[in-house]
Amino acid sequence: MDGYDGGAHALTPLYAVDALEPGEVAAAEAHLDSCVTCREELVEVREALAAAVADEPAEPSSAALRARVMAALDDVPQLPALTAPSAPDDELARRRAQHEGADRAASGPAPRPGRSRGTAPRRWVQGLVAAAAAVVVAGAAVTGYAALQWRADAQSAQQVAQAITEVAGAPDAQMVDAQAGADGWGSSRVMVSRSLGEAVLVPTGVEDAPSGRTWQLWFVSGGDARPAGTFTGAGSAAVLSGAVDGADAVAVTLEPAGGSQAPTTTPVAVYPLTA
């Protein structure tokens, strides 16, 4: 078909390859602000194009370029995260960020995790709390983690993204490294906000649970471990169900499919929380 009339949607693919005439760009961006379908298309087309670009082979000049960039970091102050994208002051910066390709995803309603309450004492629980090491208080810097999950199942992804954005934007947000990380769990982290009472597991580097088993999350308080949800997939962040309350740590164990009422194995990872 030669007649090309997709209305404002039609601007999106051309926007993705920077092939619009200068006068058309503003209209495309205004449309992207209001059209979730086109935002999704833009993200995916850009991903596909980046994947299609072959890496430039290293040359003698490559090392010099790298050295120049590394040396220049001293002269380039980093910008703070945008925690309130709708605030007027941030709007301009947000638009600029969008212009640079960082279009923000639509945010759905925040999930309110139910408060599940089973408790079960385990011996390992006491020991691990004592091992609480430095907790990284990343504050605003953790916003880059917003929506780390990649599940394209838009509804739940957006809800998870929303929860993560909320936690990351909380003034008391903490990013906690795994302390007792078993194989594959060393890079995983938990992001937590006590004021919101929410925690999110960021399972970087984690494998899928073996078949017939599931990873299970726990809130650990004193000698008790409270179930905080299960997840099998390695690919997406998991919002812990239940409130953080007075938990001393978050832990993960491998459990039979469906999860357990109390931990049945030694944790693969523990994330000590500060008070």
Added chain:
Amino acid sequence: MERERAVDPLAAPMARVAAGDRDAFGEVYDAVAPKVLAVTRAVLRNPSMAEEVTQEVLLEVWRQAARYDPSAGSVAAWATTIGHRRAVDRVRSVRAREDREDRVVAGEGRVEYDEVSEQVLQHEDEARVRKALKGLTELQREAVVMAYWGGRTSTEISAQLGVPVPTVKTRLRDGLQRLRGDLARGEPAAGGAS
């Protein structure tokens, strides 16, 4: 909507970059700079200009690290997008200047630019790009390569190919939809981390 994308291996280092971690930035640099260099070279056809733009882009990644939004794409796609945009901005301002000069001196640089631009695929790693775009028809591939690797607007492509602008837009749209679908289905895309 059932598609599931892989976890971005650069997500964790990128979060550390946001906190000012230079080692993590080195990791991100090594992963994305070759791609940014490739796309800026394709568009600019000038290695030293491409290096300049690549340097700007990587410093922008450092500067904006805390504002990087993973829901808007992988770190590699983000950096590549910034690189493409900047290369295109620069090539267009050069071209606009040349156009002004053309009125005085009968189009020297302009002719040279066009000749090189038509050979985008010869200069870029032809086999890999072709493989990535193998699901596209010949006409779609031509339009996508001219737009993305050649940094041309739909109007410029229309003039160069001698076909109406709406036709160019249709080819681009259909070609990009196809490319997007191929990636979502996990078909082997060329490029990627080598």
